[in-house]
Amino acid sequence: NAGVTQTPKFRVLKTGQSMTLLCAQDMNHEYMYWYRQDPGMGLRLIHYSVGEGTTAKGEVPDGYNVSRLKKQNFLLGLESAAPSQTSVYFCASSTSPHEQFFGPGTRLTVL
Amino acid sequence: GEDVEQSLFLSVREGDSSVINCTYTDSSSTYLYWYKQEPGAGLQLLTYIFSNMDMKQDQRLTVLLNKKDKHLSLRIADTQTGDSAIYFCAVLYRGDKIIFGKGTRLHILP
Numbered sequence: 001n002a003g004v005t006q007t008p009k010f011r012v013l014k015t016g017q018s019m020t021l022l023c024a025q026d027m028n029h030e031y032m033y034w035y036r037q038d039p040g041m042g043l044r045l046i047h048y049s050v051g052e053g054t055t056a057k058g059e060v061p062d063g064y065n066v067s068r069l070k071k072q073n074f075l076l077g078l079e080s081a082a083p084s085q086t087s088v089y090f091c092a093s094s095t096s097p098h099e100q101f102f103g104p105g106t107r108l109t110v111l
Numbered sequence: 112g113e114d115v116e117q118s119l120f121l122s123v124r125e126g127d128s129s130v131i132n133c134t135y136t137d138s139s140s141t142y143l144y145w146y147k148q149e150p151g152a153g154l155q156l157l158t159y160i161f162s163n164m165d166m167k168q169d170q171r172l173t174v175l176l177n178k179k180d181k182h183l184s185l186r187i188a189d190t191q192t193g194d195s196a197i198y199f200c201a202v203l204y205r206g207d208k209i210i211f212g213k214g215t216r217l218h219i220l221p
Contacts, residue, residue, distance in 0.1 A: 040119070042211045043154070048207075090154065092154075097203055098203060100156070100209060105153050
């Protein structure tokens with residue numbers, strides 16, 4: 001039982017490049033979330049999903065897209081990366097919005 | 112929207128009690144949480160309290176909720192070096208999202 005895993009752990013992009021972050025969970029959770037963590041800002045919700053095939057916007061969705069084609073995976077895409085998207089990205093999952101389990105994070109730097 | 116506020120830093124001597132405070136704005140929040148983040152790691156749920164409770168105790172952790180003042184606190188008894196981390200206060204907002212505070216960095220003095 002791996003819990004919540006995130007791929008990759010680290011990535012450096014140039015401005016304008018695209019990439020996809022993968023979150024996978026093996027707990028059969030319905031809910032999945034993507035957050036970003038910036039110094040002094042806490043965690044801010046980017047997008048979330050309440051089940052396979054569904055997505056919804058969080059607090060800071062601009063510049064990101066998501067997909068939940070399979071229940072166990074939640075993908076976060078950056079179509080044209082900007083330096084303002086330099087951050088640590090965390091995925092979380094849960095059976096309900098309550099009691100979320102977090103992955104180890106992906107550290108992204110956009111030059 | 113919901114706003115969750117907490118102080119950014121707290122220094123405590125080893126063996127003393129640590130008290131981390133948090134205030135929130137949405138009185139309809141049903142669940143309130145404390146998460147712990149150690150360096151380089153994700154967040155780990157420490158404890159939570161349901162809004163119809165005033166206090167919850169779990170070993171060295173005590174959570175106090177004052178609904179009238181919308182104030183939540185986390186007390187860690189007999190603080191150890193392993194308690195050094197960032198502690199996030201969070202609330203369940205409108206039933207489907209968790210809103211986090213900015214986190215309190217707890218520093219343990221020898």
